[in-house]
Amino acid sequence: MQDNLRIGIVCYPTYGGSGVIATELGIALANLGHQVHFISYDKPFRLDLLSAKIFYHEVTIPDYPLFEYTPYELNLTSKLVDVAINEKLDLLHVHYAIPHASAAVNAKKILETYGIDLPIVTTLHGTDITLLGKDKSFKPVIEYAINMSDVVTAVSESLRSETLEHFNVKNHIVTIPNFIDLSLYDIKKNNLHRSNYAKIDEVLITHVSNFRKVKRVYDVIEIFEKVSKVISAKLLMVGDGPERLAAEQLCRAKGLTNKVKFLGKLRDVEKVLIISDVFVLPSSTESFGLVALEAMACATPVISTNSGGISEVNIDGKTGFLSDVGDVSKMANDTVKLLEDKNLLDKFKHNALVHSKSYSLHNILPQYNRIYKELCQLKKNK
Ligand code: GMT
Numbered sequence: 001m002q003d004n005l006r007i008g009i010v011c012y013p014t015y016g017g018s019g020v021i022a023t024e025l026g027i028a029l030a031n032l033g034h035q036v037h038f039i040s041y042d043k044p045f046r047l048d049l050l051s052a053k054i055f056y057h058e059v060t061i062p063d064y065p066l067f068e069y070t071p072y073e074l075n076l077t078s079k080l081v082d083v084a085i086n087e088k089l090d091l092l093h094v095h096y097a098i099p100h101a102s103a104a105v106n107a108k109k110i111l112e113t114y115g116i117d118l119p120i121v122t123t124l125h126g127t128d129i130t131l132l133g134k135d136k137s138f139k140p141v142i143e144y145a146i147n148m149s150d151v152v153t154a155v156s157e158s159l160r161s162e163t164l165e166h167f168n169v170k171n172h173i174v175t176i177p178n179f180i181d182l183s184l185y186d187i188k189k190n191n192l193h194r195s196n197y198a199k200i201d202e203v204l205i206t207h208v209s210n211f212r213k214v215k216r217v218y219d220v221i222e223i224f225e226k227v228s229k230v231i232s233a234k235l236l237m238v239g240d241g242p243e244r245l246a247a248e249q250l251c252r253a254k255g256l257t258n259k260v261k262f263l264g265k266l267r268d269v270e271k272v273l274i275i276s277d278v279f280v281l282p283s284s285t286e287s288f289g290l291v292a293l294e295a296m297a298c299a300t301p302v303i304s305t306n307s308g309g310i311s312e313v314n315i316d317g318k319t320g321f322l323s324d325v326g327d328v329s330k331m332a333n334d335t336v337k338l339l340e341d342k343n344l345l346d347k348f349k350h351n352a353l354v355h356s357k358s359y360s361l362h363n364i365l366p367q368y369n370r371i372y373k374e375l376c377q378l379k380k381n382k
Helices: 017-032 072-086 097-112 139-148 157-166 217-228 244-253 269-274 290-297 328-340 342-359 361-381
Strands: 006-010 035-040 054-058 091-095 120-124 151-154 173-175 203-208 233-238 260-264 278-281 302-305 320-323
Touching (some): 006 072, 006 097, 017 054, 017 290, 035 072, 072 097, 091 361, 120 139, 120 361, 217 244, 217 278, 217 328, 244 260, 278 328, 290 302, 290 342, 302 328
Parallel strands (some): 035 054, 091 120, 120 151, 151 173, 203 278
């Protein structure tokens, strides 16, 4: 069997952890020598095409007046069939169940009529199971996509158990946690100055998300308000999304505008995380919390909820503190406790950095690579 494979990767190109993981996985696979074809409706936001091994195929959606609702999944399915045939893909790795896994299994069925066997690896990332999956109208499609994939992976133990609990899964689900490329987190190379945002005697608290409801951005502001009554502090809100305007309005109403800065979407979030003292993630659900791991890789402790898979990443009393969803008083008290005790803060910073290393790309990439090779070997033996 050849060592270098032709791998198709389907992901959301937008500001979110699943797109980040898919992009960084693709880049790492290309660095290993595989040829990687990204397929999406836009170029993934962290993808630079500066590699002879990386290709991007855009799914275009024709404007057809008959369709009241554009059938994106069908355009994606056709594109997958086309790329699989013409680029001679060995396998497809799709991130997120809907519509990526369901389009992929349909493409697989179509390709069978051409005599082509295309193994599908599906990675479940979270809201595809925890939110969409609980919506009964999607359940049969998600269940089918999971059961028809050749290999299914989940990004945390918690997501794996939730999937098994809510769906009639016939496939084995492998947990492969998210990862980070530690070379991107070189504190010494950071050229963003903390003094841009906080005075020397102020602490810097940061939140990064896509400002969806599940992120509970108002809790971030409530926590910050409580902390800033005790400690001189500034808050950086990074990202954008449906709740941003209301969050800005809440800051105005609370008279916090001189202390809270909304930076919008940033490509290199690590630059901000490195200069932060504490990272806050009060989500109501989080299958993994990639950005918490990114903060930890910057030696920044995490104040978070204990929902979903976050507790697998942020270790309570070691790399940060965990609280029940909505318990803003405890999250504020924990933040103050950390920031007022320099020894404790230094210990947590050290622990966060050390713990993040167990999620290094170097440790996780071989797990995906092994799956790909086994699938191709199976295909060859058929
Ligand atoms: O969190 C989001 O809103 C975006 C979503 C995504 O699909 O990118 O994130 C999910 O996948 C990430 C990568 O695996 C996880 O780190 C996030 O925890 C997960 N989000 C939720 O479960 C809410």
